[in-house]
Amino acid sequence: MKKKTVFQRYEFKYLLTRGQQARLLSAAGARLRPDEYSHSSIRNLYLDTPDFRLIRRSLEKPVYKEKLRLRSYGRADREHPVFMELKKKYRSIVYKRRLTLPYGRALDCLTGDCPWPETQIGREIGYAMDFYPDLEPRVFLSYERDSWYAPESGLRITFDDAIRFRTADLTLDSDLWGTALLRPDQVLMELKAPGATPLWMVRLLTEMGLYKTSFSKYGTAYQILLEQEYKGGKRYA
Incomplete structure (x- = not known):
């Protein structure tokens, strides 16, 4: 199956307890089916400037913002396929452009030892890399993901x-190791829809008292780093 390289959708986030997650899935019932990749272990390298220009701007909640990251599903050796992603958000709509290439080649592209592929997405990523000075991996971020979809x-x-x-x-x-962003009983739910959220899901969220949050994984990690520096400690490893 050909992997999707361009995404355009609305994304909404909710912080749930594990109990709420179980109740929501039970109430949704047959409306939801396990995704093609129902469980995955995701690893990301977020790229930024030395002064974290991209994430600082993102946290200011501008009308337009963007992030660059290198992502793998599971542990990646140099031949393992990874995804170089340029993620943009404009007026609540998320646009994601994705390149697939071997991990070793992706690293060479990041250091400038190899050109990005001569494709539309490759040129867009290359332009973003040139636009921001000293862009390189700054934060490793990983998580376990369970995925569902509503066919209709x-x-x-x-x-x-x-x-x-x-x-x-x-x-x-x-x-996999690092500092946790959530409590052990918490999960982050994301709704990703090409248009309006289905009415049955809106009703279910209302009945359960679940409300949208602006939680950003990379943003939260950056804020923890700032708090640690403010207290005079060392940066989190």
Whole structure:
């Protein structure tokens, strides 16, 4: 199956307890089916400038913002396929452009030892890399994801837990470790819809008293780093 490279959708986030997650899935019943990749272990390297220009701007909640990251599903050696992603958000709509290439080649592209592929997406990523000075991996962020979808509406629902980050050992081929972003009983739910959220889901969220949050994994990690620096400590590993 050909992997999707361009995404355009609305994304909404909710912080749930594990009990709420179980109740929501039970209430949704047959409307939801396990996604093609129902469970995955996701690893990300977020790229930024030395002064964290991209995430600082993102946290200011501008009308337009963007992030660059290198992502793998599971541990990646140099031949393992990874995804270089340029994620943009404009007026609540998320646009994601994705390149697939071997991890070793992606690293060479990041250091400038190899050109980005001569494709539309490759040129867009290359332009972003040139636009921001000294762009390189700054934060490793990983989590476990369970995915569901509603066939009749195109709604996709993901639940992320075991979210952790570090600023050392910035590779996709090392063990999972780092500082936790959520409590052990919490999960982050994301609704990803091509249009309006289905009415049955809106009603279910209302009945359960679940409300949208602006939680950002990378943003939360950056805020923890700032708090640690403010207290005069060392940066989180």
